[in-house]
Amino acid sequence: MKIVILGDGLLGKELKNQTGWNSISRSSHNIDFNDVTSCYQYLKEYDVIINCIAHTDTYDKNKDTHWAINYKAVSRLSDWCTDNNKKLVQISTDYVYANTQHSSSEEDIPVHAETWYGYTKLLADGYIELKNKDYLIIRCGHKPTPFPYDTAYGDIYGNFDYVNVIAAGIISLVNKNATGLYNVGTESKTIYDLAIETRPDVKKGLKRGWMPGDVRMDCNKFKNKTK
DSSP, X not given: OOEEEEOOSHHHHHHHXXXXXXXXXXXXXXXXXXXXXXXXXXXXXXXXXXXXXXXXXXXXXXXXXXXXXXXXHHHHHHHXXXXXXXXXXXXXXXXGGTTOSSOBOTTXXXXXXXXXXXXXXXXXXHHHHHHOSSEEEEEOOEEOSSOOOSEEESSOEESOEEHHHHHHHHHHHHHTTOXXXXXXXXXXXXXXXXXXXXXXXXXXXOOOTTSOSEEOBOOHHHHHHHO
């Protein structure tokens, strides 16, 4: 089974570092992820495509950028994978569960995405579930390690963890040939709780008004699959 990673951001690089899987990025292949068709020629030899490409700037309220990268490009990639019998592993986000006030499971229908980032990722998830024959959607939240900022939010709750931990969980699911939708994370915590593990001097701060305060997920399906 030949596996390739699309994108070389924080998670894409960590997946490559832990596995040695090949990757395709803007810098290495001179491609435009706004037009994902430009990378199809590089994907033909692979069986599994892990899509880490996303516009993740939750501060950006320009819906056109989120729409182009997080939905339109993914829908085209989804169609290509179906037409060419490739398995698509789509990295989604815990932001689709924004402020549901409980630990959402994979069976719950998210209705509070709240940001353009979360909304467009949710639409892409739905497209893949409807259109693809062989797919794995992973909803997660990951942070750089060590925590790089001076302040960490003490009022945002979720199952996020450091990128090396989340990457290891994703790798386990891929190696087990998991299919369908999985929430990938660890125990519930605040960003501040996570930050002090690697940055004891970090200051506790409060989220900005528009930011979701609760992105908790039920990760039991993931834990049972990978135990």
